[in-house]
Amino acid sequence: MKKPLVLLLFVLTFCLATVQAEEVTPVPGTNAPAQIMVLNREVATLRASLFGYTPLQRARAAEQRIEGLLRDASPAQLRYRVDTQGAVVMYDNAMLFTILPQDVNTLAGDTLEAAARRAQTALLSAIADAQAFREPTDYAWAAARAVLATLVAGFAFLLLARGWRWWRQRALILLLGASRKFAAGPFKVTPGVVRQTLHWLGIVLMWPVMLLLSYTWVSFVLGQFPYTRIWSEQLDRRVLDFLGGVLQAALSALPGLAIAVFIVLLTRWITRSINFTFRRIETGQLQIDWFDADTASTTRRLLVCLSWLIALAMIYPYLPGANTEAFKGLSVMVGLMVSLGASSVVGQFASGLILIYSRSLKVGEYVKIADHEGTVAEIGLFATKVHTNLREEISIPNSVLVSQNVKNYSRLATGGGVIVSVVMTIGYDTPWRQVEALMLEGAKRTTGILPTPVPVVFQTALSDFYVEYNLRVALAEPRRRIEILDELHGHLQDAFNEYGVQIMSPNYEADPDHPKLVKPGDFYLAPAQRPNTQDRT
Template sequence: MRLVKKWVSLGLQFILCFLLTVNFGQPILVQGQDLSLINEVIGTPSSTQPETPSSEIPNDASELPDAFPVTLDGIELWKISAPFEGITAQTRVQGQTKRIQNLADDFSMKPEDVSIVKPKGFPTLYLRTKEFFLLSITPEDAKIAGLSQQALAEKYQRTLLNAIAEYRQRRSGSNVLRSLGWIVLASLGLGASLYLINRFFALILIPLTQFDSLVGQRVRGLSFGKKTKALIIQFIRFSINFSKLFSYLSLIFFYITFILFIYPFSNEYSAQFKQFIDSNVQKIVGAFLGYLPNLFMIALIVIITYYIIRFNSVIFSEIREEGIRIPGFYQDWAEPTSRIISVLIFIMGVMIASPYLPGFDSPAAKGITLFIGVLFSLGSSGAIANIVSGILLIYTRAFRVGDFVEIEGIRGVVIENTLLVTRIKTYLNEVVSIPNSKVLTSTVTNLTIGIDKKNPGVIIKTTVTLGYDNPWRKIHETLCQAALRTGDVLKEPAPFVLQTELSDFYVAYTLHAYVSNTNTLMLTYSELHQNIQDCCNEVGIEIMSPHFSTLRDGNHTTIPQKYLESDYQAPGFRVEGIK
């Protein structure tokens, strides 16, 4: 009821606005006319009127310019397409429409006041009242209409008198009151209709809170995730609200058209409003229908592009799973190659479909494309370099995801290799992102790529410097034993030691061992160093600075106490004699 009262109130306010804005008074007829209107009505005497060559008068109506309608209260009376005495057809129509409107508003004019006259010496007939000329009927007008001047003048006279009679009848007091009553009823009907539409859509709205149970009863075993359910609910709400809005706008359109038509003083605006809406709707529908062939081509291009990309994915999936083998094409190339080709196919599809898009050739589209191109060229040089470097790194097979590498002094496992950056996870659980352009220009040490059936592990090495007083064979055996105690070190191939340097005070022993798990390489190194210390201590080999041996006499050994004999005593200084 509140909604009904609201719309009734709005309707009454609308009526009052009409009553305040419409002029009920009688117009004041201006006897004087401007020069163009006087020329259009009076014309030039035949004695001075220049003769129009017959070749200038079109023989076919299709050769004439556009015809302009003369109207009264929005209703067309007749059309004029011929100029007269230098006055265009459009100017003639404007003058006739204005004078006919003034005549219709002059309720003191009677039908017998409108007569047909032909001044002497003039080839033109006129319709006029007792006070002023209304319009002219030229020989060209008659020729275009296919009638004589007298017949055309009588036709114009009948049409004019009937139109004025209807115009005045619509503006009579009884008709105005009747139209106001219809407006009130229309306002009440609009309010009631809007209320019923609102109630109707409230009733047909699905109880969205019970969506899962409602669908579950229809389709057994069907379940929806939260995001899927929210998307479906949003679509249902949008569809219902759009239908309700469309119903509201349709009702309001018919309401406005009706009240403009039923109210006498706004009757002419009714046709204009309806024509405005109809023309725009026709433009939209016409544009849509005209765009259907392009839309069909776009849909066809989208479908073809989609299935080509799907076919490309299937082919490279078979290559990745070794279902298809191409000599010289590695398995790890399959996925990136599939992505690159899919992107190229997509770009090609967009380029082929672009000419069919609306506004493709418009200046705005060209300007936006140019602006994006300039931005891309100025700001993407680094990105393009990284993308090219990323592609080169893929096909050079410098590393793969999961490999243990060293790049720019950073050691870790490759966890991601994109077109722009390479990400490495260090043993400290840090993720380091390195631009591909920098990776391509750096030395990459890959500790994993060499592991295969023939080479089951990667070699790790560590160097120990010991004095010359230790037997080298014993040191070799001790270091190899320390390596075999380390968890990730392989027994086959066996560890080995190389004497890499014979210095002035010490010998450098480099232990080499094979490991299969490169992901825990830092932990393996730490465990290996611990085992070297333990094994050396167990066999009595001191790991110390060899320079300390020059002061060995009188110093306690550096071997931990638990590895020494129970009766061990630090040696004293040896003194041979005193002079």
């Protein structure tokens, strides 16, 4: 059992000797900067080799010399001397380490004097930390203070959580009671909204307090021990630097924010003027030759959107962080996403503008688009909504609408109604004058057909087995087109049945026994009337 222990001690002794030999043996070619660290404090940074020793070897040798006198050193005997060869940090006239001119970062504005002064200050702090813990009882008292601080912090967290829970319950009861008063008013506050509001309010109020409490506990505990006291000081310094940077950034951003606020207020005044002017054009209170009331709403929205886009472009340089790389990267990413995903949106938008400013459709007009027939309810920038007679709302993308044939039954209705036609085919054995009279009789019986222009019948085709008659009438209300046509079809059937005229069109497979002709005496069978003037033959 003793032999393995002796062997282990021999190996450890050999390793320590090897490490010490490596620390003092010059290693050429390794000139990386090295820091002299004492109790985790950075005393100085060495960048140059001296007499073949690398910066790392110089730093380790200086650390060994300093650690040997920390507990018994007198701060009064620590000083430095600066000359043309460099700066020498000494204790009781004994050199601790040397700072060469090549060790100083002159590009950052550093000097030998400043580097030596920082080294002296760091060593004084290290000596004070080391001499504050001369006895084991000092570490025990430091650990006791750290444990006590931990218990106090835990109790504070517990008290904070319970206090927040108590306050939340009280606030919930009060707010729910107040929400019942607003339940019948214009602003309805539900219990879910109250709970969600309290949840987010707790996050906003509690997290900063918890972070502050955690920071205070960590800083106090680290400051109780010599090896971690520098971390506490660095933490305090970083937090103070961060808060100072935030305050300085906020103060420096105030002029830019003032300009941005001025641009927003000016844009708001411009948009309100645009809305006021174009709403008067929409209602007909103001008439301008180059603006149409039907396109005033779209023009108003476009001008308002354009005004805010221009304002945003003007505000952008004055926003805090607008020139940072993060802000630029975010702008590029958003622009790329918009450019890749907005191609169809831009197409819909352009089609909507074409529809609106070409005035092919207007709200309230009765139209037929492909197989859909109804009243135009809304013409948006991206889609058009049509209400059918079946109480359906059909949304048609503007890009599709632009490529479709649109029948507008209302556009010319003000000039004499909408003309609709009814086509019938009757055999040659029925006098054409009788057919025309019967069709006009059916139109006369139908309500919703305008007397002017008068209904008229045209013979549009002389086919092999029948004549094609086209009755054209004018409707007073285009929206009732289907209802009026339904009534007209019924009256046409009644009129033809009353006078014994067959509506079914004949088709032959062989010649009839007798020619299908109309005798001249039957040219004016009832209800056809012989005209006073010369009739067409």
